[in-house]
Amino acid sequence: MISIEEALTKVLNGVAPLGVESIDLMECTGRVLAEPLYAPHDLPPFDNAAMDGYALRVEDTRQATPDTPVSLRIVGEAAAGRGYGAPLQPGEAVLINTGAPVPAHAAAVLPLEQAQVHDQWLIISEPVKPADHIRRKGLDVQAGMKLLEAGTRLQQPHIGLLAALGLTPLKVYRRPRVAIITTGNELLPYDAPLRPDSIRDSNSVMVLQWLRAWGIPCPFRSMAPDELPALTERIEQALSEAEVVLLTGGVSVGRHDLVQAALQQIGAEVVFWRVNIKPGKPLLFARHGNQAIFGLPGNPLAVVVGLYLFVRSYLAAQEGETVERSCFLRARLNTPIHKKESRAEFLTAYLRAEPDGTLSITPTPAQGSSLLGALAQANAFLYLPAGESDYPAGTLVRALPIAPMEGYR
Template sequence: MIDTATALQLVLSHGTSKGKTMEVTLNDALGFVLYDDVISPMDMPPFRQSAMDGYAVNANGADWYRLVGEVQAGAAHQPKLATGEAVRIFTGAAVPDSATAVIMQEKVAVNGQQLRLEIPWAPEMNIRPQGEQIKKDAVAMSNGTLIQGAHIGFLAGLGITKVKVRQKPSIAIVVTGNELVSPGTPLPYGKIYESNGAMLQATLNELGYKNTSIVRIADDYEDTKRVLQETISTVDVVVITGGVSVGDYDFVGKALLAIGVEQIFHKVKQKPGKPLFFGRKEGTSIFGLPGNPGAALNCFYIYVYPLLRNFQGAEAVELPSVQVPLLSDYTVNGDRAQFLKAKMHGAGVEILDGQSSAMVRAFGYANALVFLPEDSTKINKGELVKTILLPHQ
């Protein structure tokens, strides 16, 4: 049994090869990882730009100026101001080259064609310099950036319409267990509704991974081998829930080895998620997650999600973490490292009720996981703890 840090390192070092590159339109780039640096084709802003509604003046040190015109946002004309002249100007408009400052409209008095300044002026006041945000030929966005809405807005402002990205992985979710029935059907005694497949597929969709499928397998050794063989040959990543423990009907581990999957590790010294399996076959990464939903989702966030980001070539693959004070005392049960569903708010983090590996309800309220290392015993209120931020919050 290996520790959590070793497990993650093995996942990232033996994981699926990085995805192929492709070109997508900017409108379709959300959630992809940039492959090449994007070079700015222009200065932004492309001209001296007014930062507010007001008056552009060619200041001469006096209080009074003569109004000689107006410059609207988007206007192409460039009035030439003599010393002591001013024009009405609006936010985003091009400031005349002859203007030395823009005075906000609340700080002037206008009488006909006469303008009086009510505050001292300073050179370049309220003027955004040409290229203030970025200069032409500078790197606008670096290779490895996970493209989010703000990135799309920034690149669109530079007139960019297409970017090179890495493909996202195709993912199969394999659900095992004779005790499972589909929601919406009668529930016989001794059975439970299947939820792991829906949970993992929804989580993947939430994180931008749409190329997913769900495969069901009965607790039968030969059937397990056949379906796993077929599934592994068609996708980049296989995520199996259940069947990786040591029960009489847990066939997944044995079936994976029988069809030639290379076992990288099996079992991690952690709670929840001890039975976690990770292996590879013919370029496909295979995870065997525990069947308990709380443990399955925990292992997904800590191990599967970083592999998916690594496949895309992201610069940062692990979930971000911070050191945050614990809001109440907590006594650790067991000698394994623990990932505890938690809510970070205010100045600290609260460990939630419902930490059982069979329970997933608390994940609906959690925005973080508190990580406690193997040697933890009791954590006192106010003590700093490693708090892993969940990606959907």
């Protein structure tokens, strides 16, 4: 039995990104860049007005006082998308809208609310400072600047910048496809009437929803009975359609746990079996050439823990993501815990953002690897490292979020 850290190292060892594809910027959120991005031009691409007002030459206002104001003739207008089009001459001013290009030779903008206008003349009663209310070309981004490294997962805050720079299409790594197989003679489809001695398949439905939320395609989903030929056939079919196969159930030591036997028949190499973790001890990881096979225990909470700790990390690496990110948060424990279990333990829990900005976490009243009701009450797992220990209320502990928090949007 190996530690979580050892297991994760083995899962990620030698994993390489899949091929590269070019896709439109509109489809890029959540995808991982396959090459660095550089700015093709300045942003903003020209000097522009930061406020509605009048563009003018600063030198024309140097002698202006309340007693001896300066009058500048208003000769035109610069609007967003339609500039004035001519250099500003001495003694002239141009009405300008926010975002409009500043005319050549104009060095400042006098805000509309500070302006005095009489007929077609702008009356200036004090000097205007150079560059007032002008956003200079390249203020935000300069041409040639590196914007994002290869291996960056594109998120919504990136997209506006890339759109403003016209960066489309983009080269991104292809996403891995995942096949899901749930095992067990007792399983029924989730929408089937309940029968004696049977349960509905919740694992594949649950896993599929998480994969969809992560943008991972799932071309194959099947149930397999506890029969070696049928299970072997399902695994071979799954491997023909996906880079990653995820099995639930059939990985323990009972006579109906046939996953290891099926993997042996298809020539897969079992990298490890059993992890020092609760729930999820019988977790298995295998390779079939360049493909990965995860065998997760059949209990639903063990499935979710394995999915978040190992499967998600593998998928991120295969997508080419190189920016390290911790999946854990620090939170204050609301209730004391006496941990008797020697294995590392994950408890269903409720994570909350408090008004003071800190996080607090409370274990659900019921705990158990099969308790879907407890999972439905939770938005996180509370992680307790291996070894027995007491955790008084107020202890800072690690939390693994699996759903949005109350008090945080």
